Structure formats: C-alpha cells, structure tokens
Amino acid sequence: MNHIVILTGAGISAESGLGTFRDKDGLWTKYDLNEVATPEGFARNPDLVHEFYNARRTNCRSAQPNAAHAALARLQAEHSDRVTIITQNVDDLHERSGTTGVIHMHGELSGALCAACDHRWTAPQEMSPNDLCPSCNRTATRPDIVWFGEMPYRMDEIYQALSNADLFVAIGTSGNIYPAAGFVAEAHAVGTKTLELNLEPSTTAGTFDSAHFGPATEIVPRWVSEILGAP
Ligand code: APR
Numbered sequence: 378m379n380h381i382v383i384l385t386g387a388g389i390s391a392e393s394g395l396g397t398f399r400d401k402d403g404l405w406t407k408y409d410l411n412e413v414a415t416p417e418g419f420a421r422n423p424d425l426v427h428e429f430y431n432a433r434r435t436n437c438r439s440a441q442p443n444a445a446h447a448a449l450a451r452l453q454a455e456h457s458d459r460v461t462i463i464t465q466n467v468d469d470l471h472e473r474s475g476t477t478g479v480i481h482m483h484g485e486l487s488g489a490l491c492a493a494c495d496h497r498w499t500a501p502q503e504m505s506p507n508d509l510c511p512s513c514n515r516t517a518t519r520p521d522i523v524w525f526g527e528m529p530y531r532m533d534e535i536y537q538a539l540s541n542a543d544l545f546v547a548i549g550t551s552g553n554i555y556p557a558a559g560f561v562a563e564a565h566a567v568g569t570k571t572l573e574l575n576l577e578p579s580t581t582a583g584t585f586d587s588a589h590f591g592p593a594t595e596i597v598p599r600w601v602s603e604i605l606g607a608p
Contacts, residue, residue: 381456381540383449384560385464385471388549388576389593393440393470415525421540423506423519430520432501433467436488439500440537442474445548450475461538465550467522467559482529482557488521497521510517513563523542529556539563544574546600552579561585574600 387397398405402551412418413429424577453460453476464471469487471479484490489500489508496512500520508518523529545564552558560583561571573579573588575595582588589596601606 379545380459380461380538380541380545381452381546382461382463382538382560383565384545384547384550384557385449385462385466385552386548386557387466388441388551389445389464390443390466390468390470391576392445392500392592393443393468394595395440395468395470395551396434397551398555401405402481410525414522416527419519419524427506427520428502430486430522432608434457434502435470437486440468440470442470443594446470446474446476448598448601451479452605453603461542463535463538463560465558477556480531480535482523482531482535484520484522484530484601486520490519490521491517492519493517532556535560535564538568540567542569544570544572546574547579547581547585548574549576550579552581559594572600582583 408429413426414421414496416535419426448461453462462471463482465483467486469485470560487500489498490505491510491513491592492511493515494510495517496510498511504518504520506517509516510518542564545561547561550557558581561581564571565584571585573582573585574590575590577590589600
C-alpha cells in the first residue's frame with residue numbers, strides 16, 4: 378500500500394462524547410448554524426458565537442481520544458510519511474492520540490484569530506468579544522474556525538495529496554459539506570481507490586468503491602489491522 382489520504386469527520390469523535398452535527402440530537406438540531414457558524418451571525422451576536430465555541434472547547438478538553446483515533450495514529454507511525462490525515466473536525470483528538478501533521482481544513486477550537494489583522498494565537502479556554510488581539514490591540518477576536526461561506530484551509534495541499542493518493546478513505550462524515558464531500562469524486566476521477574468507513578452510508582456513498590459500516594471504534598481499528606496486522 379502506498380500513499381493513503383484519510384478524511385475524518387465528526388463521526389470519528391462521536392464515541393469520545395463529542396456530538397456530531399446532523400445525526401439525531403446533532404449540534405445543528407439544537408443550534409441555528411446561521412447564528413453560530415457564519416461571519417454574519419458573528420457580526421450580529423458575537424457573545425452568542427463565543428458562548429457556543431467556549432462550550433465546545435470545554436467539552437473537547439474533557440473528551441479523550443478513542444480507539445479509532447489511536448488506530449490512525451498507529452497507521453501513521455508504521456506507515457511513516459505515506460499517510461495524510463485531513464480532518465473537518467475542530468477538536469484535537471487526533472493529535473492527542475499521537476497523530477502528527479493533521480490538516481485541519483475547518484480550523485481548530487484551540488485557535489484564536491484576529492478578524493482585523495489575521496494574527497493567530499492559542500485560544501484561552503473562554504473567549505469573549507472584548508479580547509484584544511495581541512498583535513494589533515483591536516477587539517476583533519474570533520475563534521479560528523472556518524464558518525459557512527468561508528474558504529477551508531490548506532486546499533492546495535489537500536488537492537496535491539489527493540492527486541498522489543493510491544487510496545482515499547473517508548471516516549465518519551455525512552458527505553453534505555463541500556469541498557470535503559467532493560474529495561471522493563476527485564480521487565475517483567484520477568483512478569484512486571476509495572473506501573468509506575461510517576456508521577451508515579453517507580450522502581456520497583454511491584461514489585465509493587467499497588465500504589464498511591459500524592461504529593468507528595470497531596471498524597477503523599479492524600481496517601488498520603487488515604493493512605498492518607494485529608497490534
Ligand atoms: N462511528 C462512525 N461514524 C459515525 C458515528 C460513529 N460512532 N456516529 C456518527 N457517525 C457518522 C454519521 O453516520 C454521519 O455520517 O458520522 C457522520 C456525521 O456527519 P455530520 O454530523 O454531518 O458531520 P460531518 O460530516 O463531519 O460534518 C461536516 O459540517 O457543519 C459542518 O463544519 C462542520 O466539519 C463539519 C462539517
């Protein structure tokens with residue numbers, strides 16, 4: 378097996394206790410995404426947006442990586458530089474299980490960003506609209522999260538990795554949000570094998586060459602063991 382590109386979504390962190398977005402009881406059934414995950418919502422009510430991400434930051438800090446994160450860390454460790462991990466998740470559970478170089482295309486809860494000067498720094502546990510940017514001293518501090526209507530990060534690197542992949546694997550993502558939902562078609566178009574690992578078929582399920590369905594903590598370690606042998 379040569380270069381593997383893996384895309385993860387909220388489903389890989391579900392069994393760590395972090396909610397997904399579109400499942401029953403998902404975050405977008407409880408919150409209006411237009412109010413908490415768009416630049417317009419932030420302009421209307423920054424307190425509400427900070428409150429939403431402060432709560433998610435707290436949940437994230439108390440969550441622990443699960444067996445699926447650990448299996449991907451093992452795959453990366455044993456398969457050296459031939460594994461690229463792209464995540465739509467803003468948690469740090471991949472890193473806390475030992476994975477390095479993760480591409481956080483939708484940003485990270487641990488990051489703060491100044492909307493005025495683009496300076497980035499480590500977010501405090503609680504952010505507020507009164508926080509000053511340590512670089513320009515203005516109060517335009519926001520979570521370093523890619524909101525709806527904004528361009529995901531590191532797309533050039535992602536497309537480069539996809540064009541060199543022998544296998545593309547999507548784990549725990551519903552396939553509703555582009556550009557990530559389009560990666561399987563990109564991979565397919567250049568003859569790359571594609572595999573879906575998910576609790577249930579995603580919106581793009583028909584595009585994958587093969588699939589395994591079940592909880593991430595079962596199917597991801599099993600798939601990694603098929604490649605590397607049992608740990
Ligand atoms: N194991 C594996 N998959 C699971 C599990 C589990 N235990 N639990 C849920 N899933 C699957 C669901 O079946 C679904 O396909 O995870 C997926 C979660 O889908 P979404 O909630 O839509 O999350 P995701 O695809 O990551 O969302 C993409 O949408 O709102 C934005 O920016 C946000 O990054 C997010 C993006």
